[in-house]
Amino acid sequence: MLEEFKMLPLDLEHIEDILIIENLSFPIPWSREAWIQEIRSNKLARYIMILDKNRAIAYGGMWLILDEAHITNIAVHPDYRGKGIGKKLMQGLIDTAKREGIMQMSLEVRKSNTIAIHLYESFGFRVEGMRKEFYLDNHEDALIMWRRE
Numbered sequence: 001m002l003e004e005f006k007m008l009p010l011d012l013e014h015i016e017d018i019l020i021i022e023n024l025s026f027p028i029p030w031s032r033e034a035w036i037q038e039i040r041s042n043k044l045a046r047y048i049m050i051l052d053k054n055r056a057i058a059y060g061g062m063w064l065i066l067d068e069a070h071i072t073n074i075a076v077h078p079d080y081r082g083k084g085i086g087k088k089l090m091q092g093l094i095d096t097a098k099r100e101g102i103m104q105m106s107l108e109v110r111k112s113n114t115i116a117i118h119l120y121e122s123f124g125f126r127v128e129g130m131r132k133e134f135y136l137d138n139h140e141d142a143l144i145m146w147r148r149e
Contacts, residue, residue, distance in 0.1 A: 005085065007092050010047035010059055012039055017056035018049070025075035027137040045072075046100075048092045050085055060089040062097065062105070069097040071107035074116075086116075090123050094147075103149040108142035110135060120145050 010018065015035060022029040030038075038045055038061075046069075047061035060074035071093060076085045097105055108131060109116050117127075125145040134142035 004052065005057070005088070006051045007048055007088065008051065010039065010049040010056075010061070012036065014049060014051075014056040015039075018059055021056065021059065021075050021077045024078055026073075027135075030073075046093075046096050048089065048096065050088060052080070058085045058089055060093050062093055064097070064100055064102060067102060067104065069093070069100075069102045069105045071105060086119050087122070090119060094123065105147045107145050108134060109145060111141045111143055117143065117145075120147075123147060124149075 018035060019032060044063045044065060045061060046064060047059060049056045050058040057080045058076040062069045062071045074089055125147045127143045128146045129144035131142040131144060133139040
């Protein structure tokens with residue numbers, strides 16, 4: 001089934017799909033303007049998306065800073081969760097970082113998001129710290145996770 005889905009660099013042609021996923025996935029979603037600026041202007045950013053036919057159903061992104069990739073966001077449309085798409089996105093982000101010569105990656109994740117934590121751990125990420133009250137919507141702590149090769 002995963003073979004049916006295509007992974008491509010995220011583009012503005014699919015911004016409406018991305019905004020739908022963003023709004024369904026995050027309590028404080030990025031705005032259209034933030035996404036447009038991120039895609040057009042942030043030279044450190046790398047974003048990928050997964051398409052089902054011509055509809056974006058998932059995306060992930062990271063910023064490449066010196067010798068590190070920091071994953072900024074990863075989201076799958078609720079209708080497609082539990083089908084291995086998050087794994088495909090994570091592998092795509094890791095492969096993209098490696099192509100850029102980057103071997104260490106970091107991210108923050110809600111302490112309560114056990115599904116995401118298990119996904120990240122399956123790719124070799126380990127908890128190395130915590131940001132207290134990191135999330136603005138409910139002041140939840142964020143775990144800081146790193147993957148190093």
